[in-house]
Amino acid sequence: MSTTKVTLAKALNMGLRKAMEDDPKVLLMGEDVGKLGGVFRITDGLQKDFGEDRVIDSPLAESGIVGTAVGMALRGYRPVVEIQFDGFVYPAYDQIVCQVAKMSFRSQGRLPMPMVIRIPFGGGIGAVEHHSESPEAQFAHTPGLKVVSCSNPVDGYWMIQQAIASDDPVIFLEPKRQYHADKADLDVTATPGPLFASRVVRHGGDVTVLAYGPMVKTCLRAAEAAAGEGKSLEVIDLRSVSPLDMGPVLESVRRTGRAVVTHEAHVNLGLGAELAARITEQCFYSLEAPVLRVGGFDTPYPPSRIEEEWLPDLDRVLDAVDRVLEF
Amino acid sequence: MSTTKVTLAKALNMGLRKAMEDDPKVLLMGEDVGKLGGVFRITDGLQKDFGEDRVIDSPLAESGIVGTAVGMALRGYRPVVEIQFDGFVYPAYDQIVCQVAKMSFRSQGRLPMPMVIRIPFGGGIGAVEHHSESPEAQFAHTPGLKVVSCSNPVDGYWMIQQAIASDDPVIFLEPKRQYHADKADLDVTATPGPLFASRVVRHGGDVTVLAYGPMVKTCLRAAEAAAGEGKSLEVIDLRSVSPLDMGPVLESVRRTGRAVVTHEAHVNLGLGAELAARITEQCFYSLEAPVLRVGGFDTPYPPSRIEEEWLPDLDRVLDAVDRVLEF
Amino acid sequence: MADPDLIQLLTPEGERVEHPDYSFGEGLTAEEEADLVRGFYRDMVLTRRIDTEATALQRHGELGIWAQLLGQEAAQIGAGRALRPQDFVFPTYREHGVAWCRGIDPLQLLGLFRGVDHGGWDPRESNFHLYTIVIGAQTLHATGYAMGVQRDGLVGTDDPERDTAVLAHFGDGASSQGDVNESFIFAASYNAPVVFFCQNNQWAISEPIERQSRIPLYQRALGFGFPGMRVDGNDVLATYAVTKAALDHARTGQGPTFVEAYTYRMGAHTTTDDPTRYRLSDDVERWKLRDPIARVEAYLTRNGLADADFVDAIRAEADDLGAHLRAGCKALPDPAPLSVFDHVYADLPDELREQRDSYAAYLESFEGVGA
Amino acid sequence: MADPDLIQLLTPEGERVEHPDYSFGEGLTAEEEADLVRGFYRDMVLTRRIDTEATALQRHGELGIWAQLLGQEAAQIGAGRALRPQDFVFPTYREHGVAWCRGIDPLQLLGLFRGVDHGGWDPRESNFHLYTIVIGAQTLHATGYAMGVQRDGLVGTDDPERDTAVLAHFGDGASSQGDVNESFIFAASYNAPVVFFCQNNQWAISEPIERQSRIPLYQRALGFGFPGMRVDGNDVLATYAVTKAALDHARTGQGPTFVEAYTYRMGAHTTTDDPTRYRLSDDVERWKLRDPIARVEAYLTRNGLADADFVDAIRAEADDLGAHLRAGCKALPDPAPLSVFDHVYADLPDELREQRDSYAAYLESFEGVGA
Ligand SMILES: Cc1ncc(C[n+]2csc(CCOP(=O)(O)OP(=O)(O)O)c2C)c(N)n1
Ligand SMILES: Cc1ncc(C[n+]2csc(CCOP(=O)(O)OP(=O)(O)O)c2C)c(N)n1
Ligand SMILES: [Mg+2]
Ligand SMILES: [Mg+2]
DSSP states (O other): OOOEEEOHHHHHHHHHHHHHHHOTTEEEEETTOSTTOOTTOTTTTHHHHHOTTTEEEOOSOHHHHHHHHHHHHHTTOEEEEEOSSGGGSGGGHHIIIIIITTHHHHTTTSSOOOOEEEEEEOOOSOOOTTSSOOOHHHHHTSTTOEEEEOOSHHHHHHHHHHHHHOSSOEEEEEEGGGTTTOOEEEOTTSOOOOTTOOEEEEOOSSEEEEEOTTHHHHHHHHHHHHHHTTOOEEEEEOOEEESOOOHHHHHHHHHHSOEEEEEEEESTTSHHHHHHHHHHHHSTTTOSSOOEEEEEOSSOOOOGGGHHHHSOOHHHHHHHHHHHHHO | OOOEEEOHHHHHHHHHHHHHHHOTTEEEEETTOSTTOOTTOTTTTHHHHHOTTTEEEOOSOHHHHHHHHHHHHHTTOEEEEEOSSGGGSGGGHHIIIIIITTHHHHTTTSSOOOOEEEEEEOOOSOOOTTSSOOOHHHHHTSTTOEEEEOOSHHHHHHHHHHHHHOSSOEEEEEEGGGTTTOOEEEOTTSOOOOTTOOEEEEOOSSEEEEEOTTHHHHHHHHHHHHHHTTOOEEEEEOOEEESOOOHHHHHHHHHHSOEEEEEEEESTTSHHHHHHHHHHHHSTTTOSSOOEEEEEOSSOOOOGGGHHHHSOOHHHHHHHHHHHHHO | OOOTTEEOSBOTTSOBOOOSSOOSSTTOOHHHHHHHHHHHHHHHHHHHHHHHHHHHHHHTTSSSOOOOOTTOHHHHHHHHHHOOTTOEEEOOSOOHHHHHHTTOOHHHHHHHHHTSOSOOSOHHHHTBOOOOOSTTHHHHHHHHHHHHHHHTTOSSSSOTTTOOOEEEEEETGGGGSHHHHHHHHHHHHHTOSEEEEEEEOSEETTEEGGGTOSSOGGGGGGGGTSOEEEEETTOHHHHHHHHHHHHHHHHTTOOOEEEEEEOOOOSOSSTTOOGGGTSOHHHHHHHHTTOHHHHHHHHHHHTTSOOHHHHHHHHHHHHHHHHHHHHHHHHOOOOOGGGGGTTSSSSOOHHHHHHHHHHHHHHHHHHHHHO | OOOTTEEOSBOTTSOBOOOSSOOSSTTOOHHHHHHHHHHHHHHHHHHHHHHHHHHHHHHTTSSSOOOOOTTOHHHHHHHHHHOOTTOEEEOOSOOHHHHHHTTOOHHHHHHHHHTSOSOOSOHHHHTBOOOOOSTTHHHHHHHHHHHHHHHTTOSSSSOTTTOOOEEEEEETGGGGSHHHHHHHHHHHHHTOSEEEEEEEOSEETTEEGGGTOSSOGGGGGGGGTSOEEEEETTOHHHHHHHHHHHHHHIIIIIOOEEEEEEOOOOSOSSTTOOGGGTSOHHHHHHHHTTOHHHHHHHHHHHTTSOOHHHHHHHHHHHHHHHHHHHHHHHHOOOOOGGGGGTTSSSSOOHHHHHHHHHHHHHHHHHHHHHO
């Protein structure tokens, strides 16, 4: 099969296009998604090809975007909304948490909410305040929502289509730092694995390292560096943040006895807390050390000139690996 | 010193009155807080005595309430806002997370945010949807906010005053189920302990049980029942959900080797996750069993006829105690 | 009520009056018109009975709470009967009269207030959405739904059997919510076929309308670029006429409208509320003179359009309805504890399935103990 | 621009014109008036230079991003100069001209865009709040601040040196946010001394004003029950006059006003934006003819109120300012990594102190390695 080399941004664009071709009920909506193609150009060209009725530039109001998308979903559409930046999802928080998340339950399944809320998330792009947030834990704590994050172009292409095909609402987190960072070989004729599944992306035997979204690359690089020092890290890309696919995680930790969880979000009540609690509960006698967490500090996101210090990087991951090995 | 017997509702009312007497900059604002005295009557009589300028009935808009309170705080006031029910805090979520929480950091300390956001929270009152939520984890995950919950009238009286006196914004969670449940002896001439401190409310040696807000009473009753079966539970009222005062917790777990964390909030990414992670990291070699969690299921809050089944109760706490003992 | 802007077709005394822009009964024979009014009367009487019964059921501990509509019957029946079958309605938590018009068994309304479900009817069957409790949220849903209708090509096709309008309910208090104002913006921006129907019952729990707006609410629409009008919400004929016109405006592609139904909440906010703490009984007494049912009854009887038999028959029907509610309410089954795991997702994740299974095992462990 | 509602006192050609409700220079001598206009001119030229320099600094990688104000100088200087010292301003992220009027060293504005801080000036010293990036959030802060001013008793005391007004800035796009509309409701409800100053620059990034409102924006206010007016935002005299009147309206206790400054975003949304993707250069060319600075320069020179020396002196001043910015920007110190733990709270909790300490130890461990 012939493959093409694509960036994450391009893969998402292709995935959205494919989903729109496959199902006329798929609509896109958001600020600047039309003519401009979104500030990150993820929807580039789609309004031109699918028209203003299917690629909808919205007024500047996030609650309005998600709230009207709820109505469109109730009418049988499958809205895919774009929140321009992570930090601007909060005006829509009420609609997401009280309406999107609860409609299926409230209606005893009569009113499914097949909606995708795309959010470019995470830091490292030198932006001003509110443009580098990692809000995933708040959504994962909310029953009724599913939360996923892609870490690479191939996943981006498939996962966005699978999220759109899902009858459950999906918060789709796109690591904006990766949009144009790397290219990967995409074979659009391949058969993707399931959406809500974690995946071992590097095998190893000493420490299990968990990551999703932008941290996957960092952890893979850390594993590479650690290998040079004779430490063998197993890296798992969680892909789905809620539900968590614990199978590969538990299997790995039972083997390694040691785990480090990483994310850009604040450590306090971040995914690391949940994973540490679950792993400890289920692998208690296999653990040689407590699960350690590497994340953003419990401070607001800093001014960008020091964001690389604030963000967990290769060294901080390796430091945790060392600590978990020395415990 | 003479004491009076008061309910939590009355104690909070007295505490608010005292804070308003002590500092003319203290203002109350919210829906129906004036003439009606709030739907739970916590602000009963205050508008009559302090006037409409200090006890402000607001338009029906939570973002507006918190957003204008930010402005009043910037002008030197100490606004105390009431959110009518837990489930209605979300329209204000953006103002809380992006403005209230970050103003001090953004301004390098030049603009402190001495604001209290009072939220009656938790279930068990037979209410309709959105009236029984436990949103604390979301706020605790947000740097810049402090989050506390009182579990009894005496704490209610002191903690609300301390929260108002704090120069940091405080999310003040009131267990609405307890408002009129019990009376306690209040001595208004006593000297309260610090606000952000946990407290051992029952000593025991077999298992450490952690709770806050409405679950404290449940856990104390569970400890009573367990004692009848020869199991000695140590119950800690966390009081502050963020920051966490881990000292007494760690001291206790190092002694008991076993811990159960309880809350009404969903288990997934609830406070139990964070506590389990921290306890495990810091008491790894003392633990005889993993930290177990008892909380609301990872489903939306159910219709009220089965809420008592959904809410963690004495039996579910005891079940976890048994499991942690048998591990 | 010397409000020149108030659209009225039937006075509190039961006299028909003319209005330059709106009329009632156009195109109908006298008998058809009388039938329609008699139907309104019946609807209002039965709706009031639903309300009375539910209030009593709450007093007897059978419901956790009830949101009364006393005094708002005309606003709701006028709006509800103006709908065409294909139209879709987004209610608040108080639209029992509109639900009635949509053919929903009032017993189904009780489920939510009894706490056996969060809304038990099928919105796709009745074209009546579930009650929304978060103030104002549904106005955005209505607008989005209307945008969906547009995309379905069901606006302005000139086929009145197909062209579809959406009716969004909300209260005077709700008009202050960001969501409601955003829904005005989206509706105007896309010219969506939605009618914003605000029952201004003068109160948002304890807060008077003056706290939300210092000018008549219907004028809010003008700032967003679409028409607003104030109708006497205690006048079922005027409410019907104005809402029908607004729905037709929407379905023919002329865009959104704001209808302010000027009425009064005669009862408490809900059964847990105590309005004596914040309002004068004088006001309530004054509004009693404008009772929406009394004026229709006066009109019908005074004009020989209904006799005692007619009124008695409806009363009997109401008694039956009351009995149905009393018996049915207590028989509403409690949900099974394990049902909380149903429908959280269309596709139940493994981790939640495990949570359910372990809870099921836990529950079973008690059955062993009990045996 | 044959808009009868547009308030204009100086035409694009630099001709003074009369307006029935607003005038410029009343109570001033000719020389005082000329001084004022010359001051505006200087402000606008220097503000434009700040903008040009910052844009260049961004191109050279010294700033992460810059939000340009090109074309909006008159709207900002007119508003900024209408303020009294005691008034308080809530800006968006583009109010560089107003910041200038409030005496803030433009270097301090660069900090945020360079990423060395989130806003480096002291709002209590300058009565100019930090830039707010979340669209519309600050309009509620402004309203609440104004409610605080009311409670301080500093409205309508008849002492113009004390009576205080609040100026809330926002854009045409922002007018769609729930927060902005809620701020209208609160301001109207409490009659707060706030002026809502909307720079309608026709664009919200790529979206034209028509997406946000289908009627002129200033009419939004009418739906909330307070006055709205549209002023030519490229006419510094008219903007000054209208804003001053609105601020006086507020400070004397007459409540809120909505001022729509009708202008145009001549540049990109920010330095990362590419407007050729969504708008015609024709439009931009048309608006060039209405340049806010050119018309004042034409007025001043044609009427002998300024000569070449004057213009040259300001140009020299602008050059100095540019040099100051170029040198200063590069010298802005990066924050220390550990500073992220400062000011998260007024009172640092132990757990965060421990996090800081262990990070400090971690950082030190590298210093050892480096040595
Ligand atoms: C977002 C939100 N805030 C607060 C409430 C609590 N609440 C329920 S009804 C109500 C008053 C509503 O007044 P109005 O919109 O006039 O409708 P009415 O009850 O008079 O029909 C309030 C404050 C809520 N349900 N949702
Ligand atoms: C809540 C929120 N949503 C989205 C954004 C991203 N954003 C920044 S500026 C902007 C457009 C603002 O347009 P307008 O209000 O007209 O102001 P202008 O930039 O034209 O001055 C957008 C969408 C944001 N900052 N905040
Ligand atoms: Mg009302
Ligand atoms: Mg703009």
